[in-house]
Amino acid sequence: MLQKREKVLLLRTFRGRTLRIVREHYLRPSVPCNSPLCPRPAACRSDGKLLSSDVTHYVIPDWKIVQDYLEILEFAELKGIIFMQTACQAVQHQRGRRQYNKLRNLLKDARHDCVLFANEFQQHCYLPRERGESLEKWQTRSIYNAAVWYYHHCQDRMPIVMVTEDEEAIQQYGSETEGVFVISFKNYLDNFWPDLKAAHELCDSILQSRRERENESQEGHGKEYPEHLPLEVLEAGIKSGRYIQGTLNVNKHRAQIEAFVRLQGASSKDSGLVSDVLIHGMKARNRSIHGDVVVVELLPKNDWKGRTVALCENDGDDKASGEPPSEPMPTGRVVGILQKNWRDYVVTFPSKEEVQSQGKNAQKILVTPWDYRIPKIRISTQQAEALQDFRVVVRIDSWESTSVYPNGHFVRVLGRIGDLEAEIATILVENSISVVPFSEAQMCEMPVNTPENPWKVNPEDERERRDLRKTHLVFSIDPKGCEDVDDTLSVRTLHNGNLELGVHIADVTHFVAPNSYIDIEARTRATTYYLADRRYDMLPSVLSADLCSLLGGVDRYAVSVMWELDKTSYEIKKVWYGRTIIRSAYKLFYEAAQELLDGNVSIVDDIPEFRNLDEKSREARLKELVWAIGKLTDIARHVRAKRDRCGALELEGVEVRVQLDEKKNIHDLIPKQPLEVHETVAECMILANHWVAKKIWESFPHQALMRQHPPPHQEFFSELRECAKAKGFVIDTRSNKTLADSLDKANDPNDPIVNRLLRSMATQAMSNALYFSTGSCAEEEFHHYGLALDKYTHFTSPIRRYSDIIVHRLLMAAISKDKKMEIKENLFSNKDLEELCRHINNRNRAAQHSQKQSTELFQCMYFKDKDPETEERCISDGVIYSIRTNGVLVFIPRFGIKGAAYLKNKDGLVISCGADSRSEWKPGSLQRFQNKITSTTTEGASVTFHLFDHVTVRISVQASRCHSDTIRLEIISNKPYMIPDTECFQQSALLLKSELVKEVTRSVEEAQLAQEVQVNVIQEDYQKYCQTKGRSLYLLLEEIRDLALLDVSNSSGV
């Protein structure tokens, strides 16, 4: 029995116009209440999540509380929260999609004890709005009415607390119904959660910033920015082509002046524009913040401006002017914001002196974000002085058109500025990486494997899986010391004489059920994060280093792909996919496998599995293993040759190997002897990924997760081509094949760095490889450019990539489908998968940025406090790889550092190198040419720097209080630097990088011991962030093959 009602919604638009929307609305006698106290569960039919029975009361937040205090309601400590539909709709209509999505995710999150109650569909809860009643009053009345209904529905057995900001409501309803209390949120926290300090701080901070805002709007300041246009005007404008939609990207080197809008969707095709749109100045940016999706109006051509090409420092002013900008480009102004992508920001409070100079209104403090691209934020706080030496997290609340800066509130302290842990925590927050230890609920789902209670193969699983333990010689080849073995290999001769190649991957999805706590956590993390000195795992170590790790000599579950190959042509005849049980016979390290391949069998003494064997069986087993490695290599060569013919690229790839000592510390990094066996393993993994991609796509053409690598834009190659030309090489970028071939040929026998730099430039020009859902992409776009394959996915590392977990589930579902069995895995729809892919892509970018930023942090800590005038380490050889109008970009092979070296200093003096090649600053001028730059003093002496010239540079650190420190490079001689100790010169970049990490870590630990007392204060924060310390670089290097295809640099602007 349904009753039809009409609900009239009056929505206010940005301009203050009112829209009337009429919705038909059906009332029902029962809607799910999701309470365990429900007297009529059959009628209510609660859907999934139920409130905990272990609470003393339910709490119902009023609409305004949900709008303003959602981040407090997110605290897991708060239990028994009922979100009324009325409140949720208020969020949706007045707070926008991002906030609404947060609320939806909270409701979905199984870890959080809260439910939705659709009060407006319940016939006794629904209240029509009265004539003359304001929307706000009606919303509050509806929520209160629903609270009373709910109380009675639960047979008056559970007290209900409704929290509101509305004083009148507290007066009116406070004592109206026994058992239903109406109090303020502050009052609620004080009485029910007196010890939840973080919630109280947050509450105060939000309250204060709101009061300030209210005061301000009453003061009626003048307008600083134009108002944003109403949504419907923006949408109509985009449709008609008048406006352009895109994501705002601020140039971090010129954050006050330059931002670009990267065109999105239809905009890029319809507008006829090929380039980004320049947004010049803060006014034109109109309160949009880096990352926001904005709507732009193009300015008339006369007002177009060029982008800056000179090197510049980020001090806000236009000092670099005097250097001509490039050609004018499409320039526009922001007229509206479609989506605000605000996140948590790390900021620094002004020093004491600066606070005083900020003057009259000392409660409102301007804080400086760590990220240059984010504008200063006004924070209301009385703690400014206490916070001035710390890195602090804040959130932005609003940015009114009357305010020069956005308003925000204080969230929490990360730690002391300059402290290693605080700086690492900063990098994590800035990349939205949250890595709290795994929770008890998550760990409860984990299998047990202890000496008293060892994990065993389950007889039921044994029946369902193909057992390879007796029939197949399975082994792994990994870097020395590897703990989490994702993948193993096998090869054997079949009865018909054909060969069988097998790739066996850890069966992670056996232990991680869809939508379990651990699954949700892994999905949120999406990847294992590798920082310079530590890593944060995607899965708990009982899986990643134990039960899912395909170690030698133990039974493990695997997902296998096995191919039958023709005995001579290696042509693939058949392929089999399925779940298996394996027992890996050998856990080999690369060097050992290579020695065996080369016929040097004396290495067996280093392979533990060969110890304690009698001579005869040792001989036999060795023969068997050597045959297998040889055969694998042969097959891999064949497969690789096939890809090479299609144009697979070898970009700047793995160049070093890492040696770990017993404690898993990085012991050494040694320039990689190119080991063929490394390529053999990689090729087998690529083959497995490729075949799994084909399989899941065939079975689920509209909802398979795959990986694409679009071909690069030709214009990005112009710098690469120019640079190569300077050395007399021709780079043909027409296809991946021609690019790969011409890069191979661009080799200067006298200077191997040239080829390395060219490959790195090619890498920079590449597009990102991305995950996507096959349902939202045309088949011809599936192509993987770098690997030269038509279909590709990630299947081989489920321990550290969530994409692979999804792919395993898809593969299992595909197998069930083939067997006409029920599909147990609940697969994602195309739309959900697309959203998930976006999330994983985004997390991968965060992983790369955090890795790069942490490496830079260590580099700076390594050089900091060293006297660049006297320390040997501060002087190094550098290679010029790019010419700018006022300087050059230099690569320092010894440390793997890239940076800018100015040829003109702040006083306007230019560099001059005398007969002894030593540099000095003198009055003069610079002249830039295609591949060189000349500095001429007023006395007439001149010096020219060419692309790929070797110069001597001095490395120093430019310290910054608010931002990360940066490496400064200064050319001190136009001649190469000869290190007295030639052995040192041979060492690779990463060898020194590892020493650098070691040295910095050691000195930080020493410093910590010295000031144990001071550190205590924020010890808790440290604990939270140090999940696993220690080994990490080697896995990072494993990833480089893939990373090489990804854009690690910040491509915006420069």
Ligand SMILES: [Zn+2]
């Ligand atoms: Zn019920």
